[in-house]
Amino acid sequence: MESHKFELLFPQDKISQRITELGRQISTDYRDKNPILIGVLKGCVIFIADLIRAITVPVELEFISASSYNNGQTASERVDMGRNPQKRLTGRHLLLVEGVVDSGKTIASIKKKLELEKPASIEVVTLLDKPKCRKVEARIKYVGFDAGEDFVIGYGLDVDQSYRNLPFIGKVTE
Numbered sequence: 273m274e275s276h277k278f279e280l281l282f283p284q285d286k287i288s289q290r291i292t293e294l295g296r297q298i299s300t301d302y303r304d305k306n307p308i309l310i311g312v313l314k315g316c317v318i319f320i321a322d323l324i325r326a327i328t329v330p331v332e333l334e335f336i337s338a339s340s341y342n343n344g345q346t347a348s349e350r351v352d353m354g355r356n357p358q359k360r361l362t363g364r365h366l367l368l369v370e371g372v373v374d375s376g377k378t379i380a381s382i383k384k385k386l387e388l389e390k391p392a393s394i395e396v397v398t399l400l401d402k403p404k405c406r407k408v409e410a411r412i413k414y415v416g417f418d419a420g421e422d423f424v425i426g427y428g429l430d431v432d433q434s435y436r437n438l439p440f441i442g443k444v445t446e
Contacts, residue, residue, distance in 0.1 A: 371399055
Protein backbone atom coordinates (compact mmCIF):
# COMPACT_ATOMS: atom_id res chain seq x y z
CA MET A 273 0.00 0.00 0.00
CA GLU A 274 1.34 3.38 -1.00
CA SER A 275 1.39 5.93 1.81
CA HIS A 276 -0.12 9.35 1.16
CA LYS A 277 0.66 12.54 3.03
CA PHE A 278 -2.30 14.53 4.26
CA GLU A 279 -3.23 17.27 6.69
CA LEU A 280 -6.30 17.60 8.90
CA LEU A 281 -9.17 19.42 7.24
CA PHE A 282 -12.19 18.62 9.44
CA PRO A 283 -11.76 17.03 12.91
CA GLN A 284 -14.12 14.36 14.21
CA ASP A 285 -15.94 16.65 16.68
CA LYS A 286 -16.69 19.25 14.00
CA ILE A 287 -18.01 16.53 11.67
CA SER A 288 -20.23 15.13 14.42
CA GLN A 289 -21.65 18.56 15.23
CA ARG A 290 -22.45 19.28 11.58
CA ILE A 291 -24.12 15.89 11.08
CA THR A 292 -26.33 16.59 14.10
CA GLU A 293 -27.35 19.90 12.49
CA LEU A 294 -28.08 18.20 9.15
CA GLY A 295 -30.15 15.53 10.92
CA ARG A 296 -32.18 18.20 12.67
CA GLN A 297 -32.81 20.06 9.40
CA ILE A 298 -33.78 16.89 7.52
CA SER A 299 -36.09 15.83 10.38
CA THR A 300 -37.91 19.16 10.15
CA ASP A 301 -38.13 19.13 6.34
CA TYR A 302 -39.27 15.50 6.08
CA ARG A 303 -41.71 15.38 8.98
CA ASP A 304 -44.63 13.16 7.86
CA LYS A 305 -42.89 12.19 4.57
CA ASN A 306 -41.16 8.89 5.48
CA PRO A 307 -38.20 9.46 3.12
CA ILE A 308 -35.94 6.79 1.70
CA LEU A 309 -32.26 7.58 2.23
CA ILE A 310 -30.27 6.14 -0.67
CA GLY A 311 -26.60 5.89 0.16
CA VAL A 312 -24.14 6.09 -2.71
CA LEU A 313 -21.56 3.39 -2.01
CA LYS A 314 -18.87 3.23 -0.81
CA GLY A 315 -17.92 6.74 0.28
CA CYS A 316 -21.17 7.42 2.14
CA VAL A 317 -21.03 4.50 4.56
CA ILE A 318 -19.69 6.20 7.69
CA PHE A 319 -21.57 9.44 6.98
CA ILE A 320 -24.93 7.73 6.42
CA ALA A 321 -24.51 5.61 9.56
CA ASP A 322 -24.11 8.76 11.65
CA LEU A 323 -26.69 10.77 9.70
CA ILE A 324 -29.47 8.21 10.02
CA ARG A 325 -29.00 8.23 13.81
CA ALA A 326 -29.25 12.05 13.82
CA ILE A 327 -32.59 12.00 11.98
CA THR A 328 -35.57 11.78 14.34
CA VAL A 329 -38.35 10.98 11.85
CA PRO A 330 -39.05 7.54 10.36
CA VAL A 331 -36.81 6.79 7.35
CA GLU A 332 -36.03 3.82 5.17
CA LEU A 333 -32.58 2.94 3.94
CA GLU A 334 -31.33 1.77 0.54
CA PHE A 335 -28.01 1.80 -1.30
CA ILE A 336 -26.85 2.37 -4.84
CA SER A 337 -23.39 1.79 -6.24
CA ALA A 338 -21.88 4.41 -8.53
CA SER A 339 -18.48 5.96 -9.07
CA SER A 340 -16.63 8.26 -11.41
CA TYR A 341 -13.30 7.58 -9.66
CA ASN A 342 -11.91 4.51 -11.34
CA ASN A 343 -8.65 4.34 -9.38
CA GLY A 344 -6.69 7.42 -8.43
CA GLN A 345 -7.58 10.96 -7.51
CA THR A 346 -9.15 12.24 -10.73
CA ALA A 347 -12.75 11.75 -11.80
CA SER A 348 -13.17 10.04 -15.15
CA GLU A 349 -15.65 10.97 -17.86
CA ARG A 350 -17.59 7.73 -17.31
CA VAL A 351 -19.83 6.96 -14.33
CA ASP A 352 -19.90 3.26 -13.42
CA MET A 353 -23.21 2.26 -11.88
CA GLY A 354 -23.74 -1.00 -10.06
CA ARG A 355 -26.20 -1.97 -7.33
CA ASN A 356 -29.69 -0.43 -7.55
CA PRO A 357 -32.26 0.20 -4.81
CA GLN A 358 -34.50 -2.79 -4.11
CA LYS A 359 -37.56 -0.81 -2.95
CA ARG A 360 -40.30 0.61 -5.10
CA LEU A 361 -39.56 4.36 -5.39
CA THR A 362 -42.67 5.64 -7.16
CA GLY A 363 -44.28 8.48 -5.20
CA ARG A 364 -41.61 8.38 -2.48
CA HIS A 365 -39.39 11.17 -1.18
CA LEU A 366 -35.76 10.26 -1.88
CA LEU A 367 -32.64 11.64 -0.23
CA LEU A 368 -29.42 10.69 -2.05
CA VAL A 369 -26.60 10.54 0.49
CA GLU A 370 -23.06 11.13 -0.81
CA GLY A 371 -19.72 11.37 0.96
CA VAL A 372 -18.47 13.99 -1.50
CA VAL A 373 -19.85 15.72 -4.59
CA ASP A 374 -17.25 17.22 -6.90
CA SER A 375 -17.69 17.02 -10.70
CA GLY A 376 -21.42 16.42 -10.24
CA LYS A 377 -21.42 13.67 -12.86
CA THR A 378 -22.13 10.80 -10.49
CA ILE A 379 -25.02 12.49 -8.69
CA ALA A 380 -26.49 13.76 -12.00
CA SER A 381 -26.38 10.24 -13.47
CA ILE A 382 -28.02 8.73 -10.40
CA LYS A 383 -30.75 11.37 -10.30
CA LYS A 384 -31.51 10.88 -14.00
CA LYS A 385 -31.84 7.13 -13.47
CA LEU A 386 -34.00 7.47 -10.34
CA GLU A 387 -36.30 10.05 -11.97
CA LEU A 388 -37.48 7.24 -14.27
CA GLU A 389 -39.06 5.67 -11.17
CA LYS A 390 -41.28 8.78 -10.72
CA PRO A 391 -40.50 9.59 -7.08
CA ALA A 392 -42.34 12.43 -5.30
CA SER A 393 -39.01 14.24 -4.84
CA ILE A 394 -35.26 13.73 -5.01
CA GLU A 395 -32.83 15.80 -2.95
CA VAL A 396 -29.12 15.40 -2.25
CA VAL A 397 -27.29 15.45 1.06
CA THR A 398 -23.50 15.36 1.03
CA LEU A 399 -20.93 15.56 3.76
CA LEU A 400 -18.51 17.41 1.48
CA ASP A 401 -19.21 19.63 -1.49
CA LYS A 402 -16.67 20.81 -4.05
CA PRO A 403 -18.65 23.29 -6.19
CA LYS A 404 -15.52 24.67 -7.88
CA CYS A 405 -14.91 21.22 -9.38
CA ARG A 406 -18.32 20.97 -11.13
CA LYS A 407 -18.43 19.72 -14.70
CA VAL A 408 -22.24 19.43 -14.68
CA GLU A 409 -24.88 21.22 -12.63
CA ALA A 410 -25.67 19.52 -9.34
CA ARG A 411 -28.18 21.07 -6.96
CA ILE A 412 -27.46 19.98 -3.40
CA LYS A 413 -29.96 20.82 -0.68
CA TYR A 414 -27.98 19.65 2.37
CA VAL A 415 -24.24 20.29 2.59
CA GLY A 416 -21.99 19.41 5.49
CA PHE A 417 -18.86 21.33 4.46
CA ASP A 418 -17.28 22.99 1.44
CA ALA A 419 -14.06 21.06 0.74
CA GLY A 420 -12.64 23.48 -1.81
CA GLU A 421 -10.77 21.75 -4.60
CA ASP A 422 -8.66 19.46 -2.43
CA PHE A 423 -8.65 15.68 -2.75
CA VAL A 424 -9.93 14.43 0.61
CA ILE A 425 -9.69 11.18 2.55
CA GLY A 426 -11.10 9.73 5.73
CA TYR A 427 -14.56 9.34 7.21
CA GLY A 428 -15.49 6.89 4.45
CA LEU A 429 -13.57 8.62 1.64
CA ASP A 430 -10.58 6.92 0.09
CA VAL A 431 -7.65 6.99 -2.25
CA ASP A 432 -7.26 3.62 -3.99
CA GLN A 433 -9.59 2.05 -1.35
CA SER A 434 -7.40 3.12 1.60
CA TYR A 435 -7.96 5.61 4.45
CA ARG A 436 -11.76 5.18 4.66
CA ASN A 437 -11.38 4.28 8.35
CA LEU A 438 -9.86 7.60 9.46
CA PRO A 439 -12.23 9.22 12.00
CA PHE A 440 -11.63 12.69 10.50
CA ILE A 441 -11.29 14.23 7.04
CA GLY A 442 -7.87 15.11 5.71
CA LYS A 443 -6.72 16.67 2.49
CA VAL A 444 -4.07 14.88 0.51
CA THR A 445 -0.99 17.11 0.27
CA GLU A 446 1.07 15.23 -2.34
